[in-house]
Amino acid sequence: MSEYIIKNGHVFDPVQGLKGDKADISVKDGKIVDKAGSGAKVIDAKGKTVMAGALEVHAHVAGPKVNAGRWYRPEDKHFDSHKKPGITRIEGGKSIPTVFKTGYEYARMGFTFAMEAAMPPLYARHVHEEIHDTPIIDEAALPVFGNNWFVFEYLKNKEIENAAAYISWVMRQTKGYGIKVVNPGGTEAWAWGLNCLTINDPVPYFDITPAEIMNGLMAANEYLGLPHSMHVHQNSLGNPGNYEVTLDTLKLAEGVKPKNNFGREQVMHSTHLQFHSYGGDNWGNFESKAKEVMDYVNKQDNITIDTGNVTLDETTTMTADGPFEHHLHGLNHLKWINVDVELETAAGVVPYIYDPNIKVCAIQWCIGLELALYAKDPMRCFITTDHPNAGPFTRYPRVYSWLMSKKVRDERLNTFKNADKVISATNLAELDREITLYELAAMTRAGPAKALGLSKDYGGLKPGMNADIAIYDINPDKFPSSGPEIEKAFGNAAYLFKDGKICVQDGKIVDFGNKHTFWVDAKVKENKLVVRDIREKFLRYYSVNEANYPVPESYAPHQHIITVDATQA
Template identity: 65%
Template sequence: MTSILIKNGFVIDPVQGIRGDKMDIAINDGKIVKNLSNPDKTIDASGMVVMAGGVDIHSHVAGAKVNVGRTFRPEDKLQSTYAPYHGIRHMAGGTSVPTVFKTAYMYADMGYTTVIEAAMPPLYARHTHEEMRDTPIIDEAALPMFGNNWFVLDYLKRGEMDNAAAYIAWLLRSTKGYGIKCVNPGGTEAWAWGLNCLSIDDPVPYFDITPRQIVSGLMEVNEYLHLPHSLHLHSNNLGNPGNYTTTLDTLKLSEGIKPNNNFGREQVLHHTHIQFHSYGGTTWADFESKGKEVMDYINSHPAVTCDIGFVTLDETTTMTGDGPFEYHLNKLNHLKWANTDVELECGSGIVPYVYSKDVYVCGVQWSIGLEMALLAKDHMRCYLTTDHPNAGPFWRYPRIMKWLMSEKARNDVLATMKNEDKVRDRSTLGSIDRELTLYEIAQMTRAGPAKALGLGSSVGGLVPGMQADIAVYPYNPETESDPEKIEWAFSHAKYLIKSGEVILNDGEVVSNGNKKTYWVDVKTTPNRQVERDIDQTFVKYYTVNKNNYEVNEHEFMKNPCVVQIDAIQ
């Protein structure tokens, strides 16, 4: 491995509290080192920003529903140029749902090196891993979904925490998953009968358990297993006017639970795409922001983290494990609707969507995301995402950075909206003059999400000893004043180094890298009851044999990186 010295950049690293000092960063043998003599390669980063590689905590980039989004939208390939095959670069196309190659190249262009696939249906885990294996450059991990799983519903209903924990450990191992994802707890199981759970006390049909019990139980199990990441939650009632009360009810369930892990994680609940869950009003007519109310709660509760899910005002493809939501969304826009219910486990839906800035609801949704991020007091707990591709494609992150860092840029967008007055009236965004700093952006895009994922000791920062994931952006914070330059610079990293290997050199992809895939293997006390339940259930109710269920690490994962945990003590 080569040694590299990145000289003279404006270094921004919230992990060490470095705020744009002119420094050198040295890399040797894939790691960041204190100093280096005679580097093999020197990168002159004068006048440029140097940050750790970006970490995306929630993005739908691989797996069954992502691929339905690709294949059932040929029109999505016409919205942007299909980049031709060139040297080591594969041909790369797609706009809101790019192919695996384009996904990797666009993340690399933005200086991102770690991406978490946010929803893996366990039965489709092999598919998710095949796509991640074919995605070059970026390190990945996937979160299997548990919130509607029959085993989990059954064990939690009966209060059998040991059994729930043993099952979850088994499923993480079988699917090579990274943590506990919960989507519309109970609601997707209800959707198998065409129903839904809209509050945390709506009982799940047949199983007779409530979302409240599911969320509390999963948080408890998560800490029992000492997992690196906390419960990763998409709560009930997403996308509906007035849903902020459901959100607050759900967030309150975290009170009293203590984080229990050796990975430096401090939260017990990560609530994802919180923008979609912070709506007031009773109908679309009196729809308004309750972003402030929800963010006030998060600001005062350090055991909760969130990512925003910024609406980017683009045409996109919504896809989620929240099956009933997609059905209702399709009733609103009447575009095509795909749905897949997955036996005993979960479900998903996909609907194309156009966030038009001329539709006031979309304008308000756009405002809510920005409003919440600007009202956040601790950006180590509030992260930048678009719930790709639900609120917008991930490659719009630099544009969101521009909006967050410039009041002028925000006002420019508001001024072009057909319903500007109404949009301004329905949220507090117009009255906020805060402009985030690059330091806060680095918290939102690297240091924060890395810590929340339990990866904070190896990625998301520039501390010697950490994995050498480093991005250099052509942006001079001392001289630059044009907000457009922010968007441009953060879409066009000049250099990207991943695990010590140069991926982007002067903006050109020079390597497909050596990506790795994280998964979590938790050792639990052998549990005969759960083993028997699993055996019986596979024989009786699954359509795949138990012996054909486990994902083969060597066949389906590139450079598997297993996080070993012993939860027996």
């Protein structure tokens, strides 16, 4: 393989504490090395910013609900879906891009990994088919467990060991990465026309509460010692006044200790917190509670979060939170899809327009930014748009521009139609903080890598780590002052190395790299009870045969398996 030496760049790497220091990075055989050979190709990064490849911690980029969004929103891909010159295929879609565009756009922005945030186990094959077709970036998918019949039954009886054995079985069958929880209990309650809007609302029939589900799944996660923690989309998403539910949920992590061999320190990742930091009790007195939520997060070391920034675009919301999507459809009357996934989960899809002229949308925009600006530890706060729910991931460069420049963000804030009302319902106008390149590297690289249990090989530029490197045309000594300049630089990496190969040059895709699918194989002691339960449920309730359930290796031919041994737990 080729050898490279990236010379004279300003390197930002929280793993080594490099804060823009001029340093040379050498690459050999897909790894970062101390010194490359004399024949190494020199890349001149003078006046440029060098970071590790970015890791997406939460996005909906593959699988049946994403595809439902694609086929029922042809209008999303009508404009600007022409083929660009070069080796790329036709790229279609704005909020729900094709798999090809997904890979290209992440790569152009300097990303090398993306986590598909919700995989219905029964439809795991579809998820892996799409992941396999997404070029360049490595990917993994989190199977959803928060509304699963097996999980309810085991956790109701406090059978953590059985829940863990079942989870390990599902992760192996579906080639999943970790434990995702979406509106715990609420999506199952939705099958009865109900919801769980606090963590103490019992799930009909199963008589278990969201708090019990989350406590049990956290315990099972640490029992197995998985690389990632429980990853939760909380109850009561999107409702005014929901920040109290959010604080109740976060408090469940108090006293829970991480137990793993991956350097992960959190036991709960609370995702798209913007949707969960709302005050007021109706849309009229709707206000930001980002400060209250972040005050708690800042002092609680075993929690990580991601923001879920609203980007003020027309987008497509999609979530395994079925009742929420129905509620949203009732608010905006746009087309709605609901899908039920047998014993496991459900999902809904509704288009949504975050209109800057609407006060609530502008307040949501503020809340997302406030979360990141209040974060004291950038290693525990990651930037997302909950793609495509709060906006398309392709808007990350714009989100960065709002976070990194008070001027750019105030220009937007002060020109809202209801600017006065928006400012009085939020704290954003008072916040002077500007996220630095070093902090950005923590929020988008080192932080997510650590939270996902990948910090040994990813998220940094230390010799021995994987050679996933992004070089941006940004001179930290002359940081661009206008929004469009910042966007252009972050949206068109000067170079992207993936596994030591140049995949992007001057914002153009030049190579499709060697894409890998990550999944976690957690080994547990033989558990005959769980095996029998699985067989029984397949016979009695599932529409498919147990033998047709697993995802064969041919669906993920380039797999990167992370093995966990929980047989001694």
